[in-house]
Amino acid sequence: MYQYNHGNELLELTKKYNLPISQIVILEENERTGMPTEEIFKKMEENLLVMRESIEKGLNEDIVSVSGLSRGDAKKLYERVTIGNTLSGETIAKAVASALAVTEVNASMGKIVAAPTAGSSGVIPGALVTIGRKFGKSNSEMTKALFTASGIGVIIAKNATLAGAEGGCQAEVGSASAMAAAALVELIGGTAEECFNAASFAIMNLLGLVCDPVAGLVEVPCEKRNAIGTTNAIICADLALAGMESIIPFDEVVDAMYRVGRSIPCALRETAEGGLAKTPTGIKLKDKIFGK
Amino acid sequence: MRNYSVFDILGPIMIGPSSSHTAGAARIGKIAKKIVDGKIISVEFILYESFAHTYKGHGTDKALLAGILGLEPDDERLPNSFEIAKSMGVDFSFIESDQEAPHPNTVRMIIKNDKGEINNIVGCSIGGGNVVLKEINGISVELTGEYETLITNHIDKPGIIASVTKVLANNQINIAYMRVYRHSKGDNAIMIIESDQSIPEQAKLEIQNIQGINKAIIINTI
Numbered sequence: 101m102y103q104y105n106h107g108n109e110l111l112e113l114t115k116k117y118n119l120p121i122s123q124i125v126i127l128e129e130n131e132r133t134g135m136p137t138e139e140i141f142k143k144m145e146e147n148l149l150v151m152r153e154s155i156e157k158g159l160n161e162d163i164v165s166v167s168g169l170s171r172g173d174a175k176k177l178y179e180r181v182t183i184g185n186t187l188s189g190e191t192i193a194k195a196v197a198s199a200l201a202v203t204e205v206n207a208s209m210g211k212i213v214a215a216p217t218a219g220s221s222g223v224i225p226g227a228l229v230t231i232g233r234k235f236g237k238s239n240s241e242m243t244k245a246l247f248t249a250s251g252i253g254v255i256i257a258k259n260a261t262l263a264g265a266e267g268g269c270q271a272e273v274g275s276a277s278a279m280a281a282a283a284l285v286e287l288i289g290g291t292a293e294e295c296f297n298a299a300s301f302a303i304m305n306l307l308g309l310v311c312d313p314v315a316g317l318v319e320v321p322c323e324k325r326n327a328i329g330t331t332n333a334i335i336c337a338d339l340a341l342a343g344m345e346s347i348i349p350f351d352e353v354v355d356a357m358y359r360v361g362r363s364i365p366c367a368l369r370e371t372a373e374g375g376l377a378k379t380p381t382g383i384k385l386k387d388k389i390f391g392k
Numbered sequence: 393m394r395n396y397s398v399f400d401i402l403g404p405i406m407i408g409p410s411s412s413h414t415a416g417a418a419r420i421g422k423i424a425k426k427i428v429d430g431k432i433i434s435v436e437f438i439l440y441e442s443f444a445h446t447y448k449g450h451g452t453d454k455a456l457l458a459g460i461l462g463l464e465p466d467d468e469r470l471p472n473s474f475e476i477a478k479s480m481g482v483d484f485s486f487i488e489s490d491q492e493a494p495h496p497n498t499v500r501m502i503i504k505n506d507k508g509e510i511n512n513i514v515g516c517s518i519g520g521g522n523v524v525l526k527e528i529n530g531i532s533v534e535l536t537g538e539y540e541t542l543i544t545n546h547i548d549k550p551g552i553i554a555s556v557t558k559v560l561a562n563n564q565i566n567i568a569y570m571r572v573y574r575h576s577k578g579d580n581a582i583m584i585i586e587s588d589q590s591i592p593e594q595a596k597l598e599i600q601n602i603q604g605i606n607k608a609i610i611i612n613t614i
Contacts, residue, residue, distance in 0.1 A: 105393055125398060129397060129398050132395060132397075133397065140398075143399060144398070144399075144402070146405065147399075147402050147403060147405065150405050165409070166409070166448075166449060166450075166451055166471075167448075167449045205408065206408030206409050207408060207409045208408070208409075209407050209408055209409065209414070209451050209454070209470065209471040210407065210408060210468070211405065211406070211407055211408075211466055211468055212405075212406065212407075212408050213402060213403060213404075213405050213406075214402075214403060214404055214406060214411050214415075214520070214521070215402050215403075216401050216402065217411060217520070218406065218408050218409060218410055218411045218414075218415075219409075219410075221408070224402070246402055247398060249401075249402065250398035250399075250401045250402050251398070253396075253398075253401035253402070254396045254398065254401055257394075257396050257400070257401060258393050258394065258396065262401070263519060263520070265519075279401075315446075315449060316442075316445075316446045316449070317409065317446075317449045317450070318408070318409045318410060319409075389448065389449050390445070390446070390448060390449065391448075
């Protein structure tokens, strides 16, 4: 009854039942698994709580990653936010600091929620918690928005990929950014169409982004790409809420992302055989970390 | 088209940095621990391919050991597993192999228990925190831990499978997947049954008492 494979199907369901994306996604989960909706909601709320904890930890503690490649960047930026000294403004800078916080907690063997992957785990919490706080949204409202994000993620997983090894960074941070953008739109009270427009913009803006992690670790350039994915999500939500429509429909954008992913050479799909990973400095760092 | 749960997309909750090299590694260790009887006294981890090349930066070693100690993939003590193992008196070592493996993220675990028994288990981390055990004591298997799983070690002879499935049927347990493996005809065999319902302890005991069954263990969904 609530099953959907494509964006247009999910959109139809929201119209048919006059419900937001988040509710259809919850009902579909309930229909497929038999898990009661309250339990499904509670489980998602746990994800939100872990996201919030990882933000707090990363913003306030001096974190050093296992490899030593990244240390304390979130805290540095957050300090500039606190004294009101940012070029991008309080909201964007806070969202970016929060996203960096999660990725740094991840790189230091801390607890995070894969969203949709560990490498892109900063985008959704950074964007959602920051905007949620700014507009005084409750945990319950933010949890609902996480279902909206999941619905978008499910469609991408079914029709394209969420794995950097298959689709490059566009499939990880790009997907996370699309999921976050749709979540923000529903959180602020936008329509289902606007959610899909925001998600389409987010993927289009990051189309072609390669996956080239230095030393094969989820740190450089992954953490800063989470920063850009977060910013992109907020901007794309604003575009959609202003009434801009995606000329290319969401399902076609997802399909394009998949085709682009397949045509990215293997060296730029998480193998650490190309891009930044193969710069002289990238190679030197790899040898240093792994003691070759 | 494969179905995805919303929690496949947002989740798992895990200790970073990598779902395959950290969370998956911890899950492999955790399943292996359940297969071993009694107290584990030592583990030798032989790492292959990507696991061998990048385990230090991903904390794969700490995660594998944490799993063997029974820690969950989201347990914040995971980075301290070396210290915890030492305090529990569990010896451990890591060996980098240059041989090929069934999957880029593969580990062989040689686990000794306090009864002097040795278990030799091969596991692969296949992405997104999902894992598959490929070998248990020389017998090729496919074990994912995604379902409630019953594993029996039995003698390859007629009637054993029927007796086991009868116990499950009597307990209203539906079998989702089932596979049987053996060394050779009439020799040691392994049966892996993945079920939709949880298997009660009493059903496990009944199965264990079937003649020809050497051992039955249950691995809860992880």
